[in-house]
Amino acid sequence: MATVSRVVNHNHNVKPATEQKVMEVVKRLNYRPNDVARGLASKKTTTVGVIIPNVTNSYFAALARGIDDIAEMYQYNIILTNSDGDEQKEVKALNTLYSKQVDGIIFMGHELCPAVRVELEAERIPVVLAGSVDPDNEFPNVNIDYQAAVHNQVNNLLASGNQRIAFVAGELNRSINRDFRIPGYQAALSAQQQPVATELLFEAGNYDEGYALCDDLVKNRVTAAMVSNDEAAAGIMNGMNDRGITVPGQFEVATSDNTKLTEMTRPTLSTITQPLYDVGAVAMRLLTKLMDNQVVEQKQVLLPFGLKQRGSTKAS
Amino acid sequence: MATVSRVVNHNHNVKPATEQKVMEVVKRLNYRPNDVARGLASKKTTTVGVIIPNVTNSYFAALARGIDDIAEMYQYNIILTNSDGDEQKEVKALNTLYSKQVDGIIFMGHELCPAVRVELEAERIPVVLAGSVDPDNEFPNVNIDYQAAVHNQVNNLLASGNQRIAFVAGELNRSINRDFRIPGYQAALSAQQQPVATELLFEAGNYDEGYALCDDLVKNRVTAAMVSNDEAAAGIMNGMNDRGITVPGQFEVATSDNTKLTEMTRPTLSTITQPLYDVGAVAMRLLTKLMDNQVVEQKQVLLPFGLKQRGSTKAS
DNA sequence: TTGAAAGCGCTAACAT
DNA sequence: ATGTTAGCGCTTTCAA
Numbered sequence: 001m002a003t004v005s006r007v008v009n010h011n012h013n014v015k016p017a018t019e020q021k022v023m024e025v026v027k028r029l030n031y032r033p034n035d036v037a038r039g040l041a042s043k044k045t046t047t048v049g050v051i052i053p054n055v056t057n058s059y060f061a062a063l064a065r066g067i068d069d070i071a072e073m074y075q076y077n078i079i080l081t082n083s084d085g086d087e088q089k090e091v092k093a094l095n096t097l098y099s100k101q102v103d104g105i106i107f108m109g110h111e112l113c114p115a116v117r118v119e120l121e122a123e124r125i126p127v128v129l130a131g132s133v134d135p136d137n138e139f140p141n142v143n144i145d146y147q148a149a150v151h152n153q154v155n156n157l158l159a160s161g162n163q164r165i166a167f168v169a170g171e172l173n174r175s176i177n178r179d180f181r182i183p184g185y186q187a188a189l190s191a192q193q194q195p196v197a198t199e200l201l202f203e204a205g206n207y208d209e210g211y212a213l214c215d216d217l218v219k220n221r222v223t224a225a226m227v228s229n230d231e232a233a234a235g236i237m238n239g240m241n242d243r244g245i246t247v248p249g250q251f252e253v254a255t256s257d258n259t260k261l262t263e264m265t266r267p268t269l270s271t272i273t274q275p276l277y278d279v280g281a282v283a284m285r286l287l288t289k290l291m292d293n294q295v296v297e298q299k300q301v302l303l304p305f306g307l308k309q310r311g312s313t314k315a316s
Numbered sequence: 317m318a319t320v321s322r323v324v325n326h327n328h329n330v331k332p333a334t335e336q337k338v339m340e341v342v343k344r345l346n347y348r349p350n351d352v353a354r355g356l357a358s359k360k361t362t363t364v365g366v367i368i369p370n371v372t373n374s375y376f377a378a379l380a381r382g383i384d385d386i387a388e389m390y391q392y393n394i395i396l397t398n399s400d401g402d403e404q405k406e407v408k409a410l411n412t413l414y415s416k417q418v419d420g421i422i423f424m425g426h427e428l429c430p431a432v433r434v435e436l437e438a439e440r441i442p443v444v445l446a447g448s449v450d451p452d453n454e455f456p457n458v459n460i461d462y463q464a465a466v467h468n469q470v471n472n473l474l475a476s477g478n479q480r481i482a483f484v485a486g487e488l489n490r491s492i493n494r495d496f497r498i499p500g501y502q503a504a505l506s507a508q509q510q511p512v513a514t515e516l517l518f519e520a521g522n523y524d525e526g527y528a529l530c531d532d533l534v535k536n537r538v539t540a541a542m543v544s545n546d547e548a549a550a551g552i553m554n555g556m557n558d559r560g561i562t563v564p565g566q567f568e569v570a571t572s573d574n575t576k577l578t579e580m581t582r583p584t585l586s587t588i589t590q591p592l593y594d595v596g597a598v599a600m601r602l603l604t605k606l607m608d609n610q611v612v613e614q615k616q617v618l619l620p621f622g623l624k625q626r627g628s629t630k631a632s
Numbered sequence: 633t634t635g636a637a638a639g640c641g642c643t644a645a646c647a648t
Numbered sequence: 649a650t651g652t653t654a655g656c657g658c659t660t661t662c663a664a
Binding site: 317318319322329330331334353355357358359536 | 633634635636637639640641642
């Protein structure tokens with residue numbers, strides 16, 4: 001019994017001869033260890049919970065792929081739950097994951113709302129936020145420097161002479177926007193002595209909303225937009241072109257995620273480049289260390305970003 | 317002990333008064349049942365394994381969302397594993413899932429290769445294929461009638477006068493192509509007395525491959541393409557336009573999945589419409605019945621499809 | 633309607 | 649290096 005356990009778990013205190021014998025029987029009987037029993041006895045499930053707003057969102061899907069690949073590499077499985085960024089669903093999902101005794105959690109969300117924070121703090125199981133900011137920087141997380149990225153990209157829009165640049169995000173009041181992107185956007189404007197008007201802040205979180213937003217943009221005499229979501233950016237670009245306002249000639253669009261979509265639209269979309277897969281991968285790698293009780297010096301990691309000027313802006 | 321178990325599991329043989337008492341203590345002690353112990357004792361984990369080629373593929377991501385929503389509805393959790401459609405990874409993933417004692421499996425793959433089939437048959441745990449064909453129709457599965465869908469869409473390409481219509485898929489030799497789509501394509505050609513030449517069969521499974529394929533297409537004097545993957549279709553369309561061959565004027569493109577991408581490209585892509593979310597949802601619903609030992613009359617389900625003519629074809 | 637007891641299939645401490 | 653034993657935290661008979 002115990003010896004079989006040792007062999008199966010690659011414990012070293014087994015005589016090679018008996019190991020062979022056990023292996024032979026394991027094969028012959030087609031024995032497969034029961035992970036549930038293992039989990040109960042060892043208090044480790046080699047399973048991590050992943051909360052994602054929506055798998056069909058290509059930004060998060062890219063992170064999820066990075067997460068799963070590294071999880072697999074470290075022999076963990078992933079329990080994936082879509083939350084739609086909804087507080088209720090997030091809390092419910094967390095409770096389910098706790099019941100399932102997951103060894104750790106990767107949380108992705110637009111926002112870290114108080115109820116979720118409480119839930120996360122209540123258990124002492126490791127959590128890492130992936131592509132999701134924690135304004136208090138309390139939890140380990142991996143992101144890029146959204147503020148600097150937006151700042152730089154807006155600089156490009158400024159450089160080509162735009163006087164009224166809009167900032168567009170799914171929900172302006174989310175921490176990632178309120179505390180990082182918008183300050184980056186405003187800092188860029190201020191540095192050029194441009195007024196910072198809230199009337200230039202708009203909401204659009206997907207293609208259709210972006211497309212529909214064009215009327216508002218035109219009404220406000222906006223000539224360029226810094227968008228925080230690739231699909232919304234595509235919607236704005238197509239919407240403008242369909243209204244006879246050509247991009248980038250009469251209107252410039254810059255976006256944030258560098259998903260494959262930015263290469264598939266016409267014109268192609270200028271964007272901030274983020275290592276999406278790596279954000280997920282690094283988050284998972286960090287979580288493995290935490291689950292392994294290793295000491296981690298840097299629990300807040302910022303991955304490098306870049307800017308890619310393509311067809312939707314005039315900048316070269 | 318046993319009474320608490322009854323209360324937690326909503327067993328009816330409990331006096332309301334004691335139920336209240338138990339509930340009160342549960343709350344006070346912040347008691348949360350351990351699903352692992354539950355799983356060991358009851359031999360049910362309320363977890364299903366989901367094998368997906370790649371979450372970042374929007375076709376499969378859409379199915380995954382449908383799967384997760386229904387799973388959640390029936391109180392199941394999902395263990396998600398990316399396989400890249402690789403036989404080795406699929407087999408490995410299945411074994412891991414079996415060890416984890418999942419109650420059922422949803423399999424998505426480009427192909428149901430022999431090794432996987434063997435693995436699936438070896439265990440008697442329920443499996444449902446989602447958006448993935450089983451040429452032998454041995455396993456429960458939910459799909460659309462790919463053959464008819466392609467046949468109809470090719471008819472439209474024929475109607476606008478094309479004499480050399482290409483068929484493009486990720487891998488021509490996959491069952492879904494070999495046994496369903498290509499026969500549909502060929503039947504449409506044959507019905508119009510058009511020769512069925514293998515030189516009109518091409519491979520491209522993503523945007524870049526589609527884009528690169530254009531040279532071959534031009535070389536072969538192709539004037540229209542029936543593509544089995546939206547991203548590849550976008551690549552072909554952009555590739556043609558970039559080469560000065562305008563779509564749909566000089567080249568028509570029709571695709572298969574109706575992912576959101578088909579509305580985001582310019583021109584927009586004409587496509588077969590499939591209820592992607594529903595394919596996943598119905599598959600999961602079917603699996604719940606199977607896991608519940610309910611008798612299911614129809615284990616092979618074909619969901620309705622449609623055709624949507626947009627900007628990449630001349631047909632109205 | 634409730635309690636007592638066995639046991640799910642392992643791991644881990646302990647003994648040998 | 650191997651065997652023995654005691655749980656892990658529940659569900660599920662079986663009695664009462």
